[in-house]
Amino acid sequence: MRALVLMVFLQWFVVCQSCFGTDNKTAEVIHWWVSGSENQALQEVAKAFEAEGFKWSETPVKASYQAKSVAITRMLDGVPPTMVQWHAGVALEELYEEGLIRSLAELAQTERWRSVIPAVLWDKLSYDGTLLAVPLTLHGSNWMWGNRQVLDDLDLSFPQTWEALISMAPKIREAGVIPLAVGGQAWQVRLLFNNYLLGVGGPDLYRSVIVEQDPAVIESPAMVSIFNGFRMLKKLIDPYSPDRGWPETTALVIEGKAAFQIMGDWARGEFLQAGKVAGDDFVCGFSPQTQDSYLVVSDVFVAPVVSDGSEEQQIQDRLARVIMNPEVQRKFNIIKGSIPPRTDVSTEGFDLCAKSAIQSLTEGSEVIPGFSMSVKGITANTIMDTIFTFWNNETVSAEQSVRMLADSIRKIRE
Known part of the structure; x- marks a missing residue:
């Protein structure tokens, strides 16, 4: 067990590029989008976030299970990143019940996100009515x-x-x-x-x-x-x-x-x-x-628990808003290959494959959780x-x- 803990810590130490000494306007994001198209798409989020006067910092990890392990270790050690990529689904409940991620329900209510997220996805993002993550893709x-x-x-x-x-x-x-x-x-x-x-x-x-x-x-x-x-x-x-x-x-x-x-x-x-x-x-x-x-598969971002009302929490909220911005979702998903989880995003710029996906989801295909x-x-x-x-x-x-x-x-x- 000690060897496993040490291995995970060393893995985190190697991949973490900005865990120490960041200023209080910086958002650090752990993710596993390391392929060429994935990284290119993510830069659309980074550019939009920095346009609002913040600094973007990322800790990319090659595989999803490794990224999640690194993130959980960071959260347990009391040095959480600003936000973490995750998958929509039942695993979010465990993170919330363990006190590792915070509710985004108040933010969701203010921004009226429930009205623009498909019900099948909303159900996989929430727990007892509490939104636990913001979605960026619908794959x-x-x-x-x-x-x-x-x-x-x-x-x-x-x-x-x-x-x-x-x-x-x-x-x-x-x-x-x-x-x-x-x-x-x-x-x-x-x-x-x-x-x-x-x-x-x-x-x-x-x-x-x-x-x-x-x-x-x-x-x-x-x-x-x-x-x-x-x-x-x-x-x-x-x-x-x-x-x-x-x-x-x-x-x-x-x-x-x-x-x-x-x-x-x-x-x-x-x-x-x-x-x-x-x-x-x-x-x-x-x-x-x-x-x-x-x-259906959806990539989402969770916000680790930080002090209530703190500047860290405010940066989390700001980044969540950027992720849910309709134009950011449009630009990101055109590059990524997915379609926007928001239902009110323009289809301008999407190719015939993406439009086929949108049509399938809106015109009668049986939507099944991945x-x-x-x-x-x-x-x-x-x-x-x-x-x-x-x-x-x-x-x-x-x-x-x-x-x-x-x-x-x-x-x-x-």
Whole structure:
């Protein structure tokens, strides 16, 4: 345990660029937006904040779980940053109940934010009527991206079903192109699994397994079939998949080395930064058989507890207002690849993929909470580890996987 604490402290010490000696007009933000497009988008927030006479300082950490660990350590040590990037969802409740983050309810009421935030998102940002975070993105995690030139050269259409994707793989492979680019990190494999589960199993099965984590459903024959089908997707990937980051994986599609990638719409930011145009250079659409659903993910910012009425709290409020500014959200999300969580933001400047997302959310798609919104703590790790182990170890059967996962969920709930 002492070694773990020391490791986290050293990690924080290395990545923290401005934890000591900042003046009282400075806001320090811990985040994990380190890819080219992500960092470029975040600078829109920084510029708007500094335009109001404040100083922006950031502590970027490569992965979300590492950023959250660093932030929690800082909060527990009594040296919190001004604000911290987090995911909307059930984990916010734990932070609030532990006394680590403050309520933003008074600010939300003054600014009338509830009237411009979709109900499905508001419910994942609040606890007992108290707003706990301000949202900056509204992402969908059930997107598929394709290289237009590869598809045109091979006379292929964007696949609407998993069967169609699998059936066109040999032709793609014969052309020397990777059919499906997958980054072999646990969270990326889990994201792919969630898309397959939603597409083949449908929204009801997805909710029972991911949102409700029902052990009886998890170990059902339907889930055995899902796991077995999911393993078939390994035939579509390349041998260099293990531990590859998502931006590097997206680059394979951008460069025409891969035909498709299934990834959240943050991938679109990488296409745009590379100068690619939606429809001309790349194609976008929902992952196979998920066309009527939208798996929602949202990046938000929380305010650590500081002295009530202090200047630190006033800076937190000012930064929260900047994050929620409609024009800041428009400029940020155009670059980031997401759409604004505010419903009153102009769509000027958004491409056809973003407008498709907005249309999907406003015209009848079934909005479903994504993984980070629905699952917390050890349960999230258990689900992800089970999927990742199954993906990487051919000796582990689908029957073993669903049984182990169901048993683990039961033990967690004891």
